[in-house]
Amino acid sequence: MACTPIIQDGIKIGWMCGDFSADEIRMETCGDCNDSFVADYLCDYPVAAEQTCDRPLCKKCAKTIGHDMHYCTSHHETWRDYEKSGEGHQKILDAISSGKQLTVIK
Ligand SMILES: [Zn+2]
Numbered sequence: 001m002a003c004t005p006i007i008q009d010g011i012k013i014g015w016m017c018g019d020f021s022a023d024e025i026r027m028e029t030c031g032d033c034n035d036s037f038v039a040d041y042l043c044d045y046p047v048a049a050e051q052t053c054d055r056p057l058c059k060k061c062a063k064t065i066g067h068d069m070h071y072c073t074s075h076h077e078t079w080r081d082y083e084k085s086g087e088g089h090q091k092i093l094d095a096i097s098s099g100k101q102l103t104v105i106k
Pocket residue numbers: 030031032033034035057058059060061062
């Protein structure tokens with residue numbers, strides 16, 4: 001039987017055991033705080049054409065920036081910088097309001 005430790009805030013809080021594969025329970029390590037958890041979110045920040053950051057994020061670290069759109073901590077900071085700069089801000093607002101995936105912003 002496979003067991004996977006469940007880590008929260010750097011402390012092992014328990015084990016998840018059973019006859020399952022890691023894929024089945026979608027066990028991930030949060031890209032930001034290294035907690036082990038059942039993945040809730042992936043970073044939706046565009047890093048290349050048709051490609052998003054996809055960093056797994058726990059509920060605590062995922063920053064909601066729009067409907068069903070979440071950014072990791074560092075990309076959320078980048079986004080906030082864009083937010084302050086004229087053109088990038090507008091692009092992001094357009095993308096959020098249209099519900100579309102963001103295109104690459106450099
Ligand atoms: Zn986290």
